[in-house]
Amino acid sequence: MRLPDFEAWAMFAAVVDHRSFTDAAKALSVSKATVSKAVTRLEQHLDTSLFTRTSRRLALTESGRRLAEHAARILAEGAAAEEAARDETAELAGPVRIGAPMTFGLLRIAPLIAQFAKEYPLVDVDLHLSDERIDIVEMGLDATIRIADMPDSSLRARRLADVNMHVVASPAYLATRGRPVHPADLGDHDCLCYANAVPPDVWRFGGPGQQSLTVQVRSRITVNSGEAMLPALRLGVGIARLPDFIVADAMASGELEEILIDWRPQPLGLHLVTPPSRLRPARVGALLDFLARHHGC
Missing domain, CATH: 3.40.190.10 (Periplasmic binding protein-like II)
Known part of the structure; x- marks a missing residue:
């Protein structure tokens, strides 16, 4: 049985992390030639190319991309094992x-x-x-x-x-467009959606008697930052579903009002x-x- 070339795997991981043979060599305190030979050795053993090299660019091949996570894990576990073996009373650094x-x-x-x-x-x-x-x-x-x-x-x-999540709108919006009393009412309203939710325009609620309900809303604005919804909310552009830490102050001041109290969005972890x-x-x-x-x- 042939042992894995752990040094080559670790050097491959360092090149991926630093995106450069030269920078990886500096980080490892070895020569660039040592790193290059180790990666070449690994490529020969695996019978596949890990990088596409040009004079201006270094890019992972498809095989290199798939193997990069394994290499990073080998390097991280090796470093962690060495540190765990040191005196536990040593000052953390x-x-x-x-x-x-x-x-x-x-x-x-x-x-x-x-x-x-x-x-x-x-x-x-x-x-x-x-x-x-x-x-x-x-x-x-x-x-x-x-x-x-x-x-x-x-x-x-x-x-x-x-x-905890809250469905909120400004008093001005509610005065103009009316106050939804059930999640199904959201179909008649403009909503502000969080782009990183999957999908952004599908909202889930829990209601009386442990009911659950999923509704699709009309997204007037979609943005990848919850905090970026606040100006539009304050101006009465629409309704949003946002976490405590973003809307708590605006709710306390009265700038925003929570709606659908009986149908709360499911909390996130x-x-x-x-x-x-x-x-x-x-x-x-x-x-x-x-x-x-x-x-x-």
Whole structure:
């Protein structure tokens, strides 16, 4: 039995992460030739090309793209295993890369990251904020916060809390267009939809007696940021379905009113999502435990 060429797999993962043989070599503190030979060796062993190389561009082949996740996992698990073998009393140090949705990240996660950085001065945190659907393995993230119904996948998801949703509109809109009393009434109204929901114009509700109902709404504006709906909501353009952390202040001030009180949108889960491996550096575990304790709230 021939053992896998773990060094070549790790160097392949580094090239994918840095998108450059030169930058990967610098990160690994080896020569560019060493990295190139390792990748070539792996390609010969697998009998497939992993990269398309030109003088100006380095791109993964289809085979390389499929194998990149395996390579990233090998590199991450090797690094985590080495760190786990070190003295657990050693001071935590090194980088942690974590993702979060844009608005929730700004309001809830960024303050926690600041506090964590103060408590662990040798840990460097790279916080990536985006409402787009991202591949945490491809991006090299150690974890990400997701607010969603999690589909089955190879990722590990820990549900931290529920995020309550509200259907809201401005008093001006309700005075002009009327107040819906049942989700089916939404078909006669203009709605503002969140582009990253799948599909954006299908809203699900839970009602009296554990009833459930799904309705398709007419999207007047579709946008990939919930916070970006607020100006249109305040101007009375339509009705939106948004989470607590976006609309709580506007509801408290009276700028927006909650409607369909008896038919609430199903809450979404606040999840802490990590790659499939249980192995992770101690600094990553420390940050994840810190976020879990605070529930991001």
